[in-house]
Amino acid sequence: MNCSDSRESLSARIDGEEPAVAEDVLDRHLAGCPECRAWQGRATALRRAALVREAPRVPDLTARILAEVPAPRPRPWRLRVALGLVALVQSGLGLAELLGADVGHAVHGGPAHLGNESAAWNVAVGVGLLWAALRPSAAAGLLPALGGFVVLLGIVSGVDLSAGQVAVDRVASHALVVAGVALLFAVRRQHSRQPAPPSADRVPAPGAGWTGRSGDVAGDEQGQPQRRRFPQLPTGRRAA
Incomplete structure (x- = not known):
């Protein structure tokens, strides 16, 4: 060879x-x-x-990056604490009503089951408000149901009050749930104004006039990225 x-x-x-x-x-x-x-x-x-080549040497920019990044602002907690207190009181009143105590919400002269349903609803409202106080992102989902309930309750209570079918103290007993919905709206508004890191909500546009699949981000005429209508979940929360 x-x-x-x-x-x-x-x-x-x-x-x-x-x-x-x-x-x-x-x-x-x-x-x-x-x-x-x-x-x-x-x-x-x-x-x-x-x-195989040696990686190019780059300067250490850690100190410069940390100096230019603004310090995180403390998250406001007063509204959430107030919402949590209202939720605990609302739940306590509902539990007391289930145990037979007269807290001003009972359905007088009606069947016992109707009173139990009212008490269970009061407890559920309190639990929902407490969850929104712990997780402000859940406030947006609770607002349509509880907001609609409070609006309809206000109309019905006004009609009954003007017709003399209900006393003022009975209508005033609903002030707690009204305050809870108002705090719920404030917590939701406060949470929506918190700055979020630009992760999946903004991505570079491939070019001017580009349109992609459903859920992608299209660029405007100058090629600037536009915000997604429905922000995508982080990769770690996606199914394989």
Whole structure:
């Protein structure tokens, strides 16, 4: 076996290809030919130098980045605490009503089941308000139901009060849930104004006039990214 055929097969083996000669024949030739062994070493080093390069040195910008990033503002908590207190009182009144205490919400003269339904609703309202106090992002989902309930309750209470079918103290007993909905709206408004990191809500537009699939972000005429109508969830909360 001459060195020319050996080096051709060695080159194929270095590149991950099948050599032209058998592996054992090539190994026996390498064992007895120092020139081919040296050539194999140089070829391996050359291939590695072409594939692997030293990463370019970059300056450490950690201090500069931390100096320019604004310090996080403390999250306001007073409205959430007030909403939590209203939720606890609302839940306590509902539980007391379930236990038979007269807290001004009972349905007098009506069936017992109707009174239990009213008490269960009061407890549910309190639990919902408490959840919104703990997780302000849930306030937006509770507002349509509780807001509609308070508006309709106010209309019905006004009609009954003007007709003399209900006393003023009975109508005043609903002030707690009205205050809860008002705080719920304030907490939702406060939460929506909190700055969020620009993660999946903004992505670079591929170009002016580009439109992608449903849910993608399109650029305007200047190629500036536009905000998504429905922000995507973080990658960690997506199904595989």
